Amino acid sequence: MIPLSGDITGAKGIMRQKIGSFSISRGTTTLKRGFAHMLKNGVVMDVTTVEQAQIAEDAGAVSVMVLDKLPSDVRKAGGVARTASIRVIEEIMDAVTIPVMAKCRIGHVYEARVLEEANVDMIDESEVLTPADETHHIWKWDFTTPFVNGARSLAEALRRIEEGAAMIRTKGEPGTGNVAEAVTHIKKVNDELRTINSIYESGDHQDLVKMAREFKVSYDLVEQTAKMGRLPVVNFAAGGIATPADAAYLMSLGCDGVFVGSGIFKAEDAKERARAVVLATTFWEEPDKVKEAQKMIDERQSMLGLDVKNLELRMQERGSTA
Amino acid sequence: MNIGVLGLQGDVAENINASRQAMAKLGIKGTVKQVKTPEELASLDGLIIPGGESTMIGQMSLVNGAIKTIKEKIQAGMPVFGICAGLILLSKNVRDKTVGKTNQPLLDLLDVRVERNSFGRQKDSFETEVSAEPLGIQRMRGVFIRSPSIEDLGKNVKVVSKFNEKVVAVQQGNILATSFHPELTNDVSLHRYFISMVATRKK
Numbered sequence: 001m002i003p004l005s006g007d008i009t010g011a012k013g014i015m016r017q018k019i020g021s022f023s024i025s026r027g028t029t030t031l032k033r034g035f036a037h038m039l040k041n042g043v044v045m046d047v048t049t050v051e052q053a054q055i056a057e058d059a060g061a062v063s064v065m066v067l068d069k070l071p072s073d074v075r076k077a078g079g080v081a082r083t084a085s086i087r088v089i090e091e092i093m094d095a096v097t098i099p100v101m102a103k104c105r106i107g108h109v110y111e112a113r114v115l116e117e118a119n120v121d122m123i124d125e126s127e128v129l130t131p132a133d134e135t136h137h138i139w140k141w142d143f144t145t146p147f148v149n150g151a152r153s154l155a156e157a158l159r160r161i162e163e164g165a166a167m168i169r170t171k172g173e174p175g176t177g178n179v180a181e182a183v184t185h186i187k188k189v190n191d192e193l194r195t196i197n198s199i200y201e202s203g204d205h206q207d208l209v210k211m212a213r214e215f216k217v218s219y220d221l222v223e224q225t226a227k228m229g230r231l232p233v234v235n236f237a238a239g240g241i242a243t244p245a246d247a248a249y250l251m252s253l254g255c256d257g258v259f260v261g262s263g264i265f266k267a268e269d270a271k272e273r274a275r276a277v278v279l280a281t282t283f284w285e286e287p288d289k290v291k292e293a294q295k296m297i298d299e300r301q302s303m304l305g306l307d308v309k310n311l312e313l314r315m316q317e318r319g320s321t322a
Numbered sequence: 323m324n325i326g327v328l329g330l331q332g333d334v335a336e337n338i339n340a341s342r343q344a345m346a347k348l349g350i351k352g353t354v355k356q357v358k359t360p361e362e363l364a365s366l367d368g369l370i371i372p373g374g375e376s377t378m379i380g381q382m383s384l385v386n387g388a389i390k391t392i393k394e395k396i397q398a399g400m401p402v403f404g405i406c407a408g409l410i411l412l413s414k415n416v417r418d419k420t421v422g423k424t425n426q427p428l429l430d431l432l433d434v435r436v437e438r439n440s441f442g443r444q445k446d447s448f449e450t451e452v453s454a455e456p457l458g459i460q461r462m463r464g465v466f467i468r469s470p471s472i473e474d475l476g477k478n479v480k481v482v483s484k485f486n487e488k489v490v491a492v493q494q495g496n497i498l499a500t501s502f503h504p505e506l507t508n509d510v511s512l513h514r515y516f517i518s519m520v521a522t523r524k525k
Contacts, residue, residue, distance in 0.1 A: 020486040024448040037333040062375040097418045121444035
């Protein structure tokens with residue numbers, strides 16, 4: 001069981017209020033992590049327009065992520081990538097019933113504030129956009145809106161959780177249509193989880209303290225994670241997923257769900273593909289159903305994809321040392 | 323006793339855990355497992371439809387035919403507990419607070435109209451103390467995440483809980499439904515009530 005409690009004392013994002021005779025709290029860890037729990041086994045799709053958001057909802061997406069450009073276009077365009085237009089985000093929020101997320105730059109506290117005021121359901125502090133602070137991520141406990149962060153190692157994931165992230169996703173290599181990096185990242189996180197879990201089981205507290213120093217996070221968080229043998233928040237796959245089989249493969253590696261960025265709307269068969277990726281994610285344990293989903297798409301219409309070895313820009317490295 | 327949690331999407335594990343705890347507290351022997359297919363659904367004594375995205379769960383249960391089996395089983399008297407998305411799926415009518423009428427698959431059994439996202443978006447999600455006095459529960463933690471509320475109750479629908487004049491839990495015979503998430507708290511009293519409903523029917 002993933003724990004749902006764990007507020008730090010004095011978290012500014014927690015709001016208390018009286019409504020009638022009821023005392024209510026907003027922005028608690030239970031509400032933030034609980035929101036992520038409702039997305040489990042689902043697909044979150046990157047969209048840039050209302051039409052794409054509606055296609056995503058009709059296909060069975062559990063949420064949409066609004067961007068100004070899809071990650072592969074961000075890569076092509078170069079320059080500085082920033083948060084999406086608020087007007088587009090609002091149009092999409094008015095058009096679909098599923099939750100709407102949006103990305104802000106790493107460390108850009110005020111892009112995040114603007115997104116919170118715009119009332120998005122979750123904020124992705126994302127390496128797809130150009131980082132605004134090389135040394136600090138956002139202190140997410142200051143927000144009532146929950147955050148998701150990318151990570152490619154256990155240390156990175158735990159640092160983000162310590163900063164208040166309510167959900168983690170792999171970084172992968174966004175906008176490449178190449179699933180290899182996401183696979184590497186989830187395997188690495190799983191491997192490190194097994195390691196600290198076995199240290200915990202052995203009762204060697206000194207070694208756990210050593211891990212906490214190495215990870216640069218508090219001992220308590222390392223101990224809690226080591227005891228469970230999994231991340232204390234929901235963990236999704238992201239970065240380079242382009243086909244139903246990609247999604248099913250990542251689910252089989254223990255991911256709680258998937259984000260699909262350029263993979264759907266950079267393909268020429270977006271509508272069928274959106275549906276097919278949802279089917280493969282839902283029924284990943286049944287290979288015959290994944291085959292049926294894969295049959296719905298045409299490989300000749302997949303996005304071209306990039307070899308991750310020759311990239312000029314490796315988005316996954318952004319913010320990973322902080 | 324055979325309890326299933328519809329496992330297409332959403333917080334399935336939390337409901338399995340809460341049901342197991344509730345069974346242990348009542349001293350009832352049985353199994354609780356995740357179910358997806360019509361075959362898995364066929365052998366159940368009780369079903370929980372968990373929180374998640376109702377549009378997605380509805381569509382996927384249509385794809386593999388689960389929706390038909392679920393409907394037949396509930397009509398034949400199997401107790402069902404719908405939470406948030408589950409409440410939406412069970413109901414006869416649904417509208418969204420912002421978008422208005424939605425075109426989504428429904429089980430069309432619970433005689434109410436559900437307003438989706440009734441309390442606002444995620445930032446407005448909240449937790450508070452609620453009661454379910456008709457079920458003998460004086461106080462419990464209510465976790466409301468982008469929650470719906472319940473309107474236009476049919477004459478066979480009993481109010482179980484209210485939050486500030488909005489109905490947030492109801493019962494209609496073998497159907498129990500809440501707009502909040504008891505599975506996200508340590509208090510299993512509602513799951514316990516549901517397990518007793520299943521036990522009573524099995525007798």
